Amino acid sequence: MPETNIAVGLDIGTSKVCIAVAEQDASGSLKVLAEGFAHSEGIRRAAVVNINKTVAAIKAAVAEAERASSIVIHGVNVALSGAHVHCIQSSSEISINQSGIVNESDVHRFLEKARANIQNLDINHEIIHVIPQEFIVDDQDRLLDPTGMAGMTMRGSVYIVVGLKTKIRNIRQCVERAGLKIVGLTFKPVALGMAVIKEREKRGGVAVIDIGAGTTEVTLFLGGAIHYSEVITVAANDITLDIAHGLQVDEEIAEHLKIKHGCADSRISSGNEDIVIEACEGYPQKTVQRSLLNLIIEARMMEILELVRDALMASGSYEAINAGVILTGGGSLLQGAVELAQLVLGLDVRIGYAEGAAGGMNRIGAVNSAVDATALGLVAYVYRNNMSGKNSFATSAAVPEIAEPKSKASQGSEDVSAVQEKNVAWKKVVDGLQEWWEKL
Ligand SMILES: Nc1ncnc2c1ncn2[C@@H]1O[C@H](COP(=O)(O)OP(=O)(O)OP(=O)(O)O)[C@@H](O)[C@H]1O
Numbered sequence: 001m002p003e004t005n006i007a008v009g010l011d012i013g014t015s016k017v018c019i020a021v022a023e024q025d026a027s028g029s030l031k032v033l034a035e036g037f038a039h040s041e042g043i044r045r046a047a048v049v050n051i052n053k054t055v056a057a058i059k060a061a062v063a064e065a066e067r068a069s070s071i072v073i074h075g076v077n078v079a080l081s082g083a084h085v086h087c088i089q090s091s092s093e094i095s096i097n098q099s100g101i102v103n104e105s106d107v108h109r110f111l112e113k114a115r116a117n118i119q120n121l122d123i124n125h126e127i128i129h130v131i132p133q134e135f136i137v138d139d140q141d142r143l144l145d146p147t148g149m150a151g152m153t154m155r156g157s158v159y160i161v162v163g164l165k166t167k168i169r170n171i172r173q174c175v176e177r178a179g180l181k182i183v184g185l186t187f188k189p190v191a192l193g194m195a196v197i198k199e200r201e202k203r204g205g206v207a208v209i210d211i212g213a214g215t216t217e218v219t220l221f222l223g224g225a226i227h228y229s230e231v232i233t234v235a236a237n238d239i240t241l242d243i244a245h246g247l248q249v250d251e252e253i254a255e256h257l258k259i260k261h262g263c264a265d266s267r268i269s270s271g272n273e274d275i276v277i278e279a280c281e282g283y284p285q286k287t288v289q290r291s292l293l294n295l296i297i298e299a300r301m302m303e304i305l306e307l308v309r310d311a312l313m314a315s316g317s318y319e320a321i322n323a324g325v326i327l328t329g330g331g332s333l334l335q336g337a338v339e340l341a342q343l344v345l346g347l348d349v350r351i352g353y354a355e356g357a358a359g360g361m362n363r364i365g366a367v368n369s370a371v372d373a374t375a376l377g378l379v380a381y382v383y384r385n386n387m388s389g390k391n392s393f394a395t396s397a398a399v400p401e402i403a404e405p406k407s408k409a410s411q412g413s414e415d416v417s418a419v420q421e422k423n424v425a426w427k428k429v430v431d432g433l434q435e436w437w438e439k440l
């Protein structure tokens with residue numbers, strides 16, 4: 001079986017499941033081999049509400065990525081987020097080893113001590129990450145990587161991410177029932193930060209705002225380390241629902257109006273013409289005023305951004321955001337979102353794509369998009385933390401039906417499902433072989 005050094009990221013969002021498959025080349029750049037997207041219906045505000053639908057969406061996204069890349073996916077680094085995830089500021093202190101030079105095992109002991117400090121806090125939560133924010137070796141402070149420094153004691157602050165065990169178990173169940181191994185479970189803002197923050201921005205304070213379908217996540221990074229994170233349960237789908245209620249149209253039409261004609265900032269939206277909505281199923285044709293549509297959109301977007309501003313103020317570090325604000329997620333693509341964010345937050349704002357230099361994310365292949373940033377950040381996280389391992393995420397397997405697809409015109413839906421079935425059978429064979437090899 002050919003060995004690969006491929007990594008796979010899985011983002012289970014409220015509106016879509018996104019799989020990113022990439023490998024790192026010798027220069028450290030990430031080459032995107034394939035992406036898979038599937039409509040998601042089993043998630044509400046980042047929490048699983050329907051296991052079967054979520055499993056089906058994961059399988060569909062995996063199948064799409066496998067078809068596009070001719071690899072077989074076995075494992076994933078999964079994003080974890082949602083209102084159940086909490087972050088605790090803590091601290092730790094250890095004596096440096098006898099050589100007096102900080103080594104990796106000192107760092108490990110430092111993090112383990114921080115973990116032990118809070119382990120018994122709450123039996124319903126589990127620790128997902130212990131992320132160092134700052135190391136202080138004797139009196140030398142603000143160190144992000146202390147290894148190699150001379151000293152007697154090392155102390156510092158850490159950011160501990162904990163999530164509700166039951167919610168995490170639901171995510172695990174969905175991924176495993178989709179036939180995948182969980183190689184890593186990564187706090188979403190950490191992955192997102194790796195994807196969208198540029199090296200220059202890491203030196204200052206930067207806020208990453210992910211406006212998704214069901215949640216808006218606000219994360220503040222100071223000096224490259226995560227400092228504060230908050231989940232707001234109002235997001236871009238609420239804009240769609242407001243349009244549906246306000247204009248009395250169904251959600252599908254409301255979504256179309258938002259994406260095709262909507263603008264979040266009345267200062268830049270022009271024209272007040274009528275927008276004609278195609279009649280459906282015997283109903284008469286309808287028109288809506290563009291200004292009314294945009295009024296509805298602006299009101300909700302304003303609310304979201306005011307909540308973001310409140311969260312940034314609550315972090316106590318609003319003044320430290322000197323590098324600006326990175327807006328990402330599907331909601332950031334709404335026309336006028338950047339301009340309105342600039343007004344409400346009083347800061348410079350840009351859209352964030354998975355192109356940041358952090359984590360070796362010099363991206364090659366696939367079109368930049370604000371909706372796949374998390375999945376690609378998950379891949380960057382794998383390489384940054386040396387989690388890739390040979391074949392732990394995927395094996396390359398030349399599946400004849402996939403490698404040489406028939407032309408689209410001659411490929412009916414029955415043919416496609418036949419190919420998918422063969423692909424699944426092939427995957428089982430490969431998985432079996434891998435298991436046998438591991439036992440050996
Ligand atoms: N071009 C666009 N213009 C306006 N809105 C858009 C555009 N593309 C996507 N959206 C909106 O973005 C939302 C989906 O964003 P995204 O894919 O980031 O969400 P998600 O990751 O599935 O959700 P969450 O992160 O909340 O779990 C939807 O509400 C969709 O209407």
Ligand SMILES: [Mg+2]
Binds near residue numbers: 013212329374
């Ligand atoms: Mg999302």
